[in-house]
Amino acid sequence: MSNSIINRRQFNAALGLTSFGLFASAVHAQASPEKIKIIIAVGGKASLYYLPLTLAEQLGYFRAEGLEVEIKDVVGGTHALQAVVDGAADVVSGAYEHTLNLQNQGQLFQAFVLQGRAPQMAMGVSVRNLPAYQSLSDLKGKKIGVTAPGSSTNMMANLVLARAGIKAAEVSFVGVGNSLGALNALRLGKIDAISNVDPVMTQLEQKGEVRIIADTRTLKGTQEVFGGPMPAACLYAPIAFVRKYPATVQALTNAIVHALKWLQTAGPSDLMKVIPEPYLLGDRALYLTSFIKVREAMATDGRFPEEGAKTALRALGSFNQSLDVKKIDLSKTFTNEFAQKAKDRFKA
Numbered sequence: 538m539s540n541s542i543i544n545r546r547q548f549n550a551a552l553g554l555t556s557f558g559l560f561a562s563a564v565h566a567q568a569s570p571e572k573i574k575i576i577i578a579v580g581g582k583a584s585l586y587y588l589p590l591t592l593a594e595q596l597g598y599f600r601a602e603g604l605e606v607e608i609k610d611v612v613g614g615t616h617a618l619q620a621v622v623d624g625a626a627d628v629v630s631g632a633y634e635h636t637l638n639l640q641n642q643g644q645l646f647q648a649f650v651l652q653g654r655a656p657q658m659a660m661g662v663s664v665r666n667l668p669a670y671q672s673l674s675d676l677k678g679k680k681i682g683v684t685a686p687g688s689s690t691n692m693m694a695n696l697v698l699a700r701a702g703i704k705a706a707e708v709s710f711v712g713v714g715n716s717l718g719a720l721n722a723l724r725l726g727k728i729d730a731i732s733n734v735d736p737v738m739t740q741l742e743q744k745g746e747v748r749i750i751a752d753t754r755t756l757k758g759t760q761e762v763f764g765g766p767m768p769a770a771c772l773y774a775p776i777a778f779v780r781k782y783p784a785t786v787q788a789l790t791n792a793i794v795h796a797l798k799w800l801q802t803a804g805p806s807d808l809m810k811v812i813p814e815p816y817l818l819g820d821r822a823l824y825l826t827s828f829i830k831v832r833e834a835m836a837t838d839g840r841f842p843e844e845g846a847k848t849a850l851r852a853l854g855s856f857n858q859s860l861d862v863k864k865i866d867l868s869k870t871f872t873n874e875f876a877q878k879a880k881d882r883f884k885a
Contacts, residue, residue, distance in 0.1 A: 570785040574605045577772070578617035578626035581684055581715035582610040583816040585831050586734045586770050589652040590630045592796035595811045601795075602788035612714055613685020621646075627778060628789065632656075632689035633768040633841070634849045636870040641860050645776040648871040650790040650879070651841050652797070653769035655759040655834035658693050659738040661747030666729045670748060673701035682713040682728035689769070690715075692853070694732040697751045697762065699856035716818070723747065736818055736827035743823065754831045765848035768841050768871075769834070776869060787875050794839040794879035801837065801885075838885040839876035846871060 579587055590608070593599055599606040609626050611617050618635055620626040622644070629635070630652070639646045662670045667679070676698065683691040695705050713722040719737045722728050723746060731738075731747065735754065741747040752758040759767050772789055779786050805825050817824045846867040854862040879885070 568784050568787070570603050570788045571782045572627070572785045573603065574607070575628060575785065575789065576607045576609055576626040577628045577630050578609045578611060578620035579630040580611050580613040580615070580617040580688065581734075582608060582630075583813075584715045584734045585736060585827055586653060586657050586715075587630055588828075589770070589793050589796045589800065589835065590772075591813075591816070592799060592811060593792040595813070596796060596799060598792035598795045599789070602791050604785070604788050604792070606789075606792075613683075613688045613712060615685050615687040621774065628772055628774045630770065630772055632692075633771050633773070633845075633871065634689060634692060634853055636773055637850055637853055637865055638857075638860070640865055640870060645869055646773050647776040647779050647869060648768075648771040648773035648841065649779060649786050649875050650793045650839040651768055651771045651836040651876065652793060652839075653771075653834055654766065654836045654842070654845075655756055655831075656689060656693060656753040656763075656767055656769040657831045657834045658690050658732060658734050658753050659742075659749050660694055660697055660730065660732040660751040661738065661741065661749045662730045663723055663726070663728065664746055664748055665724075666726055673698060673703060673750070676730055677703060677707050678709075679729035680709045680711050680727070682711050682719060682722050682731040682733065684715045684719070684733060685712040686710055688712075690732040690734065693751070693753065693762070694730075695856045696852055697732075705856065720818075735831050736820075736824050739827040739830060740818060740820070740823055743826070754834055756833055759834075763848050763852050765851075766842045766845040767848050767852070768845040771841075771871075773871075779872070783875075787878060790839060790875035791879045791882065794876060794883055794885050797836055797839060798883045798885045800835055838880040840873045840880065841871045841876070 614631040617629050617631050621629050633648050636646045636648055681694055691710055711728055713719040715734050715737055719733050723731050751762050753762050850865055853860050
């Protein structure tokens with residue numbers, strides 16, 4: 538009788554393990570990406586603003602999630618967005634606030650993993666062109682370089698100017714990119730001021746070529762400029778894409794959160810082994826200085842702060858008269874569903 542009980546127990550246990558194994562296999566199968574080949578459009582991949590994206594690619598984290606990711610690098614954030622709108626890319630690596638503008642235009646895009654918890658942008662005036670600069674009013678009628686018209690750097694410049702009572706129409710915005718083109722535009726006197734990201738801004742600052750007048754490369758600076766937490770770089774896509782390919786979106790999120798986790802403990806030497814040489818602008822020490830300056834602006838676990846979405850909406854509404862703030866449904870512009878799962882998995 539005892540043998541019969543033991544055998545029965547063993548059989549039930551084995552059956553339970555088998556069932557669990559089948560269940561686990563089923564769950565794993567469900568978690569496999571529905572769409573393996575993904576094109577991510579990004580405006581200026583070499584900037585520190587998109588460092589987590591670069592790390593996920595260089596460290597092989599996309600491949601580890603079963604994805605074949607192609608990163609299409611374009612001039613600026615608005616061009617990256619247009620690539621997805623035109624069907625030339627699946628996902629955008631860009632600024633969160635674009636989801637607000639898109640919804641205002643009747644297009645639903647949703648951000649699903651945060652790369653930067655501060656904009657990492659700075660605005661400065663040319664020491665060469667405006668040596669006697671005293672206040673923002675001195676920028677009226679001047680040329681201001683931004684990564685691309687309509688980009689997040691353009692948005693920041695608009696916000697800074699608006700708080701001084703200066704309308705966008707009272708200055709000229711010039712797209713200069715976020716690499717050597719931006720450096721050359723200022724050095725050759727083609728622009729009078731610049732709103733850009735690192736390592737461009739740190740290089741100009743260190744060489745005494747710009748005077749910084751607004752800085753969101755730190756959490757404190759972001760609070761001063763935006764009045765609250767401001768989500769920055771993220772991955773976002775048409776909400777229809779997010780709903781149709783949830784396992785693919787989860788895989789993309791996992792790769793970015795994995796990169797953010799790696800970044801939490803990475804040292805300078807670790808970073809230099811991963812970053813492509815052209816991204817350094819010919820100066821490794823400068824790149825590391827720039828990285829240290831913006832390190833706290835990097836997201837830690839990929840999740841969006843609820844208050845951050847409200848900050849972004851307030852900021853846009855302060856100067857964009859065409860934005861109907863009351864009609865924007867913030868809950869549709871971002872989700873933490875995928876980032877939370879990735880955070881739990883990687884202990885980020």
